[in-house]
Amino acid sequence: MDDTESERWEAAEEGMELLHAGELDRAIDELLRVCHDDPDNEYAFHFLGHAYFEKEAYPEALKSYVEALTLAPEYVGAMLGAGQTLRMMGEYDRAIRMGQRVLQKQEDDSDALFLVGATHFQKGENQAAKRYLERFLETSPELEVALEVEGMLQVIRGEVLPFPGAEDTVEN
Numbered sequence: 001m002d003d004t005e006s007e008r009w010e011a012a013e014e015g016m017e018l019l020h021a022g023e024l025d026r027a028i029d030e031l032l033r034v035c036h037d038d039p040d041n042e043y044a045f046h047f048l049g050h051a052y053f054e055k056e057a058y059p060e061a062l063k064s065y066v067e068a069l070t071l072a073p074e075y076v077g078a079m080l081g082a083g084q085t086l087r088m089m090g091e092y093d094r095a096i097r098m099g100q101r102v103l104q105k106q107e108d109d110s111d112a113l114f115l116v117g118a119t120h121f122q123k124g125e126n127q128a129a130k131r132y133l134e135r136f137l138e139t140s141p142e143l144e145v146a147l148e149v150e151g152m153l154q155v156i157r158g159e160v161l162p163f164p165g166a167e168d169t170v171e172n
Contacts, residue, residue: 012043019051027051035067042072049081053088061085076102076109083115087122095119110139114149126156 001009011034018027028051034044049064065082068075083098096119102112117132133149133156141149154160 008038008041009043011038011041012047015044015051016047019047019054024051024055028055040071042068042075042078045071046075046078046081049078049085053081053085056088058085058089062089074105076105080109080111080115083112083119087115087119092119092123108135108139110136110141113139114141114145117149118152121152121156130156 012031015027015031015034018024018030028048031044031048031051034041035048038044045064045068049061049068052058052061052064062082062085065078065085068078069082072078079098079102083095083102086092086095086098096116099112099116099119102109103116106112113132113136117129117136120126120129120132130153133153136149137146137153151160155162
């Protein structure tokens with residue numbers, strides 16, 4: 001990281017800290033201020049995207065991630081954030097392409113493997129999902145995410161049924 005990048009990172013740090021503390025509205029305000037003061041700060045745009053994502057404001061999140069990628073086209077964190085946002089917006093093919101872009105750079109990137117595998121799972125493309133999700137488990141992920149992925153794989157293998165929709169619940 002050169003001096004200019006370090007300065008941009010430091011300028012975004014307060015917003016990052018607020019984000020990690022769960023103070024999303026304050027983080028957004030701070031990161032918007034940094035983006036306004038330094039419209040070339042890819043880190044501020046990336047973390048602004050993350051804050052919007054946490055608030056489920058997906059269009060705003062995607063716009064922020066895209067701005068970060070415009071400024072820094074190889075910014076893997078922004079690629080992954082954009083991919084997860086696209087997945088949450090139901091833009092599955094675009095999400096997969098974003099994950100594949102990361103995997104072209106880093107073939108065993110756990111976040112990209114999860115993104116691509118989970119997106120294929122959501123599309124019902126079970127064989128593709130299985131390949132990526134099994135590779136994801138080989139990266140030794142955190143227990144909570146590993147259990148989530150193992151649950152998807154159990155559904156794919158037919159060992160358990162997917163969670164029923166509201167029309168299938170006992171209450172109805």
